[in-house]
Amino acid sequence: MLLNDQEPQLLRDYLVRRGWIDESEPITTLEKPGEGNMNYTLRVSTPIRTLIIKQARGYVEKYPTIVAPAERAVIEGYFYEAVQSVPMLAEQMPQLMGLDPENNILVLEDLGQAPDYTTLYQPGQLLSDDEQAVLTDYLANLHHHFAVVTPTPVFSNKAMRALNHEHLFVYPFLVDNGFDLDTVQPGLQELAMSYKTDSALKTAAQRLGDVYLADGPTLLHGDYYPGSWLHTDAGPKIIDPEFCFYGPPEYDLGVFVAHLQLANQPDKMAERVLALYREKAPVDDSLRQQFTAVEVMRRLIGLAQLPLHLSLGQKAQLLIDARKVFV
Ligand SMILES: Nc1ncnc2c1ncn2[C@@H]1O[C@H](COP(=O)(O)OP(=O)(O)OP(=O)(O)O)[C@@H](O)[C@H]1O
Numbered sequence: 064m065l066l067n068d069q070e071p072q073l074l075r076d077y078l079v080r081r082g083w084i085d086e087s088e089p090i091t092t093l094e095k096p097g098e099g100n101m102n103y104t105l106r107v108s109t110p111i112r113t114l115i116i117k118q119a120r121g122y123v124e125k126y127p128t129i130v131a132p133a134e135r136a137v138i139e140g141y142f143y144e145a146v147q148s149v150p151m152l153a154e155q156m157p158q159l160m161g162l163d164p165e166n167n168i169l170v171l172e173d174l175g176q177a178p179d180y181t182t183l184y185q186p187g188q189l190l191s192d193d194e195q196a197v198l199t200d201y202l203a204n205l206h207h208h209f210a211v212v213t214p215t216p217v218f219s220n221k222a223m224r225a226l227n228h229e230h231l232f233v234y235p236f237l238v239d240n241g242f243d244l245d246t247v248q249p250g251l252q253e254l255a256m257s258y259k260t261d262s263a264l265k266t267a268a269q270r271l272g273d274v275y276l277a278d279g280p281t282l283l284h285g286d287y288y289p290g291s292w293l294h295t296d297a298g299p300k301i302i303d304p305e306f307c308f309y310g311p312p313e314y315d316l317g318v319f320v321a322h323l324q325l326a327n328q329p330d331k332m333a334e335r336v337l338a339l340y341r342e343k344a345p346v347d348d349s350l351r352q353q354f355t356a357v358e359v360m361r362r363l364i365g366l367a368q369l370p371l372h373l374s375l376g377q378k379a380q381l382l383i384d385a386r387k388v389f390v
């Protein structure tokens with residue numbers, strides 16, 4: 064079964080067969096619910112409900128030449144299943160309505176026409192105190208409730224980690240990776256070059272990359288940035304745990320803080336987030352800073368670019384600060 068918005072009848076038959084809608088239930092509309100790069104996602108509306116249906120294919124939807132493990136949808140589904148045991152976490156995420164491992168499809172509760180938080184990168188946007196608290200509590204609770212001695216094999220997610228590892232720790236630091244950063248912003252390629260030719264930095268990134276690839280003590284969301292947070296009437300909700308794995312909590316927290324920097328939030332906000340987190344769980348702040356630094360660098364000089372509103376000068380300063388973390 065390949066999801067396709069051009070074939071509503073096939074989709075309806077499939078949903079009926081799986082028992083996710085009734086036999087008599089027509090599909091009234093099919094639409095793309097929001098921006099996504101990795102997967103094929105649709106909002107299915109019928110007269111009595113709406114559902115979000117998400118399929119992973121063996122490649123990245125937006126860049127079909129990039130191979131990606133199709134089982135990521137199943138692993139994402141297992142994450143949703145796992146958090147059911149912790150009400151605070153389940154409440155912060157859509158309900159899992161169905162999972163079809165054979166077709167790498169998951170069906171989620173529709174949280175409505177909620178934009179994600181990538182608007183935060185626009186000038187003048189600030190996360191409120193409540194939003195900061197919800198987003199921090201979610202992480203602290205996730206890391207606390209799913210801390211184990213021996214990681215669950217199902218969440219090993221090695222292939223997704225390998226893919227992300229490439230984009231975090233390798234690709235941004237390659238002198239010649241075929242991506243002209245001047246197409247993002249004139250002058251960015253030259254700015255990036257001093258980091259791409261910095262062999263001490265490359266070694267440090269490689270060492271941190273090994274930490275990322277090694278299993279760690281707790282379940283992580285794995286992609287904790289504004290694109291994974293939806294702005295609903297009931298506050299921020301968290302989606303898209305397809306990069307989850309058992310790793311160091313400093314990874315999720317480091318990524319979170321990196322995006323506060325990329326969204327030009329006041330330094331005090333990151334300090335508050337870290338303080339709130341530390342009330343619930345310990346943090347190795349040196350490791351956290353390293354993950355923050357690499358995430359900042361890869362978002363500025365790697366492939367996974369964001370709708371940032373930063374001048375070249377602001378990017379240069381963020382890169383300098385990130386580089387300082389690796390002495
Ligand atoms: N449960 C939901 N309720 C409402 N909207 C949703 C829901 N799940 C996803 N969406 C919408 O669909 C978009 C894409 O979903 P999602 O981020 O899970 O896909 P993705 O392909 O994994 O994206 P990415 O490439 O950013 O990882 C979201 O940004 C959001 O707008």
Ligand SMILES: [Mg+2]
Nearest residue numbers: 101102303305
């Ligand atoms: Mg995703």
